[in-house]
Amino acid sequence: MEAIVVRRGETSPTVADLPLPDPEPGEALVRTLRVGVDGTDHEVIEGNHGGFPEGEDRLVLGHEAVGVVAEAEGTPFEEGDVVVPTVRRPPAEGANEYFERGEPDMAPPDACRECGIDGAHGFMSEYFTAPAEYLVPLPEDLAEWGFLVEPVSISEKAIEHAAAARSAFDWDPETGLVLGNGSLGLLTLAMLDQRGYDRTYCLGRRDRPDPTVDIIEELGATYVDSRRTPVTQIPDTHEAMDFVYEATGYARHAFECIEALAPNGVGALLGVPEPWEFEIDGGRLHKEFVMNNKALVGSVNSNVSHFEAAVETLGDFPAWFLDDLVTGVHDLDDYEAAFADDETTIKTAVQFSQI
Amino acid sequence: MEAIVVRRGETSPTVADLPLPDPEPGEALVRTLRVGVDGTDHEVIEGNHGGFPEGEDRLVLGHEAVGVVAEAEGTPFEEGDVVVPTVRRPPAEGANEYFERGEPDMAPPDACRECGIDGAHGFMSEYFTAPAEYLVPLPEDLAEWGFLVEPVSISEKAIEHAAAARSAFDWDPETGLVLGNGSLGLLTLAMLDQRGYDRTYCLGRRDRPDPTVDIIEELGATYVDSRRTPVTQIPDTHEAMDFVYEATGYARHAFECIEALAPNGVGALLGVPEPWEFEIDGGRLHKEFVMNNKALVGSVNSNVSHFEAAVETLGDFPAWFLDDLVTGVHDLDDYEAAFADDETTIKTAVQFSQI
Numbered sequence: 234m235e236a237i238v239v240r241r242g243e244t245s246p247t248v249a250d251l252p253l254p255d256p257e258p259g260e261a262l263v264r265t266l267r268v269g270v271d272g273t274d275h276e277v278i279e280g281n282h283g284g285f286p287e288g289e290d291r292l293v294l295g296h297e298a299v300g301v302v303a304e305a306e307g308t309p310f311e312e313g314d315v316v317v318p319t320v321r322r323p324p325a326e327g328a329n330e331y332f333e334r335g336e337p338d339m340a341p342p343d344a345c346r347e348c349g350i351d352g353a354h355g356f357m358s359e360y361f362t363a364p365a366e367y368l369v370p371l372p373e374d375l376a377e378w379g380f381l382v383e384p385v386s387i388s389e390k391a392i393e394h395a396a397a398a399r400s401a402f403d404w405d406p407e408t409g410l411v412l413g414n415g416s417l418g419l420l421t422l423a424m425l426d427q428r429g430y431d432r433t434y435c436l437g438r439r440d441r442p443d444p445t446v447d448i449i450e451e452l453g454a455t456y457v458d459s460r461r462t463p464v465t466q467i468p469d470t471h472e473a474m475d476f477v478y479e480a481t482g483y484a485r486h487a488f489e490c491i492e493a494l495a496p497n498g499v500g501a502l503l504g505v506p507e508p509w510e511f512e513i514d515g516g517r518l519h520k521e522f523v524m525n526n527k528a529l530v531g532s533v534n535s536n537v538s539h540f541e542a543a544v545e546t547l548g549d550f551p552a553w554f555l556d557d558l559v560t561g562v563h564d565l566d567d568y569e570a571a572f573a574d575d576e577t578t579i580k581t582a583v584q585f586s587q588i
Numbered sequence: 589m590e591a592i593v594v595r596r597g598e599t600s601p602t603v604a605d606l607p608l609p610d611p612e613p614g615e616a617l618v619r620t621l622r623v624g625v626d627g628t629d630h631e632v633i634e635g636n637h638g639g640f641p642e643g644e645d646r647l648v649l650g651h652e653a654v655g656v657v658a659e660a661e662g663t664p665f666e667e668g669d670v671v672v673p674t675v676r677r678p679p680a681e682g683a684n685e686y687f688e689r690g691e692p693d694m695a696p697p698d699a700c701r702e703c704g705i706d707g708a709h710g711f712m713s714e715y716f717t718a719p720a721e722y723l724v725p726l727p728e729d730l731a732e733w734g735f736l737v738e739p740v741s742i743s744e745k746a747i748e749h750a751a752a753a754r755s756a757f758d759w760d761p762e763t764g765l766v767l768g769n770g771s772l773g774l775l776t777l778a779m780l781d782q783r784g785y786d787r788t789y790c791l792g793r794r795d796r797p798d799p800t801v802d803i804i805e806e807l808g809a810t811y812v813d814s815r816r817t818p819v820t821q822i823p824d825t826h827e828a829m830d831f832v833y834e835a836t837g838y839a840r841h842a843f844e845c846i847e848a849l850a851p852n853g854v855g856a857l858l859g860v861p862e863p864w865e866f867e868i869d870g871g872r873l874h875k876e877f878v879m880n881n882k883a884l885v886g887s888v889n890s891n892v893s894h895f896e897a898a899v900e901t902l903g904d905f906p907a908w909f910l911d912d913l914v915t916g917v918h919d920l921d922d923y924e925a926a927f928a929d930d931e932t933t934i935k936t937a938v939q940f941s942q943i
Contacts (some may be wrong), residue, residue, distance in 0.1 A: 339757050341851035342879055390756075398753035398883060401745075402694050487874040496696035502878050509871030516864030519842040522886035523857050524697055528753060529884045531877035 236358030237568055237583065239278050241290040246278055246572060249291065256362045262304035263316060265585040267562060268357045269297030269380035270571050272415060273350060283351035287325060295357030296320045296349035299371060299379025301588065308365035316368040317382040321345045321534055322353050338390060338534040359585050369540040375547055378555050380582045381420065385543035386535035388421040391501040395476060398499050398528040406475035407431040410467065410493060413480035414445040416558060416580035421478050423554055424546060426452050434471060444579060448557050464489040474498055482506045491518050496525040501532055591713030592923055592938065594633050596645040601633055601927060604646065611717045617659035618671060620940040622917060623712045624652030624735035625926050627770060628705060637860065638706035642680060650712030651675045651704035654726060654734025656943065663720035671723040672737040676700045676889055677708050693745060693889040714940050724895040730902055733910050735937045736775065740898035741890035743776040746856040750831060753854050753883040761830035762786040765822065765848060768835035769800040771913060771935035776833050778909055779901060781807050789826060791819065799934060803912050819844040829853055837861045846873050851880040856887055
């Protein structure tokens with residue numbers, strides 16, 4: 234079968250011919266429908282994140298997949314079931330406490346592998362296998378958008394953890410700010426809209442006309458151009474934010490967002506930047522954080538419960554939003570187009586087969 | 589009646605003669621037993637924190653009080669009841685949503701006054717009045733230690749908010765680090781011990797022999813001398829911490845504690861530093877925060893529920909701990925001794941009357 238891989242020493246994906254995988258006990262064989270491409274894939278391809286499976290010189294890419302069960306084997310699934318795989322798998326030495334209690338998303342990096350990212354093959358192949366416990370069912374009518382379940386699940390977790398951090402008091406967020414107008418940022422913006430935020434904002438650095446700004450405004454949110462309104466000035470220019478979601482990976486935002494938060498607000502940090510030294514007014518930020526009961530939560534990955542919530546969320550997105558967000562679904566023979574990263578591209582996927 | 593006040597333009601407390609206060613409807617008159625002194629009092633005296641009541645040139649000090657109901661008026665209390673007052677009161681314009689729902693601790697600074705600190709007189713007088721809803725009953729056998737309920741309540745809230753921030757997953761903290769060996773730090777260390785932490789640590793910058801180090805070790809905790817082991821090196825020298833409680837007001841600690849946290853750990857920030865610009869490796873901290881699902885919560889003040897929890901906590905402290913922690917209880921004619929701030933002083937109180 235054909236697969237999209239990155240080889241050691243190379244910085245662009247290629248197609249390789251691999252043997253059809255053989256399900257182990259407890260695993261199903263899944264025929265791949267579509268696999269999304271995101272910023273993490275680009276970091277993996279460029280060698281800035283993740284790593285190859287032990288002893289191998291190539292990695293099958295892709296962690297945002299949807300497929301159809303081809304061989305259920307002894308699993309609770311039936312052939313034809315539409316499923317989405319989760320991303321984390323136990324490390325080589327076997328399952329640990331995080332996997333045993335269904336919270337692999339809380340495992341530290343050295344206590345897990347990530348399919349398509351770090352130490353385990355991903356889903357960009359015509360077929361893949363997965364243990365049944367890592368497959369989440371999806372209604373068939375959502376199959377075409379199923380590759381969005383994984384990124385939505387990332388925000389389900391971040392929003393859940395942020396709300397938990399405010400659960401010791403009566404917190405009713407009205408204003409939300411998403412830092413970053415990439416596909417994850419836009420998905421999260423739509424989620425805040427769905428969850429009843431009164432006023433939402435999305436920060437980017439794009440000139441109009443721009444398709445992401447169009448989506449932001451169609452969602453009823455306000456576009457904030459960071460070149461004109463830095464994060465720290467958002468409360469003065471617009472208003473203070475009950476919730477800030479950072480999806481830029483720009484390290485200054487992790488600290489500047491403290492100043493964008495309203496009293497009792499919470500920031501969720503999702504970006505994974507490189508080392509970068511810079512100056513902050515740490516005294517002022519510290520005091521502001523304390524005197525106004527603010528909070529920050531870091532969030533990575535997601536577990537089955539977040540995938541299940543994401544399936545619900547995906548089903549509630551308006552059709553126009555999904556149509557506008559997904560700017561390209563490319564067949565395997567045109568896979569390179571799915572890895573384009575220009576200003577007309579928002580979200581892409583590679584299509585391996587039809588339902 | 590006599591009261592301990594700070595006057596505008598002065599930087600040391602003095603005794604003033606004030607009229608006996610007259611309870612308003614819903615208020616009780618309380619005969620003051622003892623009032624504790626803490627770092628905030630010193631900041632208020634030095635003019636670095638808080639402010640005078642509107643239109644006045646002096647502030648009655650003290651926010652850590654215990655007293656006996658002298659006139660219950662129409663309140664649910666009876667004369668002779670031992671009570672502890674909470675600290676926050678509505679602003680001049682009247683109660684707002686935070687007070688209405690019993691969460692004045694979540695009010696931003698401009699939406700509340702603080703007795704003895706900011707805009708409202710404190711409790712360092714022979715009598716004070718308070719609305720019944722701001723008085724928390726205390727068993728009579730704890731009356732002598734009742735001035736510790738307020739500082740313990742501060743940590744009740746911080747620990748509650750920190751645990752809430754970890755409530756979206758299975759969190760079972762084993763290791764706890766308190767930054768700061770002042771009285772609040774030591775009280776918090778004893779609370780972590782009470783709550784079943786397996787291993788606790790307390791950071792200070794004192795040479796042995798030192799009474800705070802003796803208490804730390806008597807509690808079974810490990811003393812960390814920050815001059816030898818900076819916060820960032822604690823995981824290598826000792827171990828990573830599931831919970832860090834910052835009570836130093838040293839702004840670098842707010843950021844360094846991210847590196848002291850174990851995966852999935854949470855830091856509670858309590859200090860209120862002055863502005864201070866310094867360099868951090870914001871990229872590394874941001875990545876560390878995200879990849880290991882860490883959290884930070886800022887926490888200030890406390891509400892009635894935290895005072896009630898603090899009463900329980902206080903009753904469970906071992907007697908030796910309270911004896912060693914409280915290094916001086918001084919009568920009003922010796923009040924200056926209660927404001928001493930040397931290396932043999934841990935916690936002091938002014939005694940206004942006997943039970």
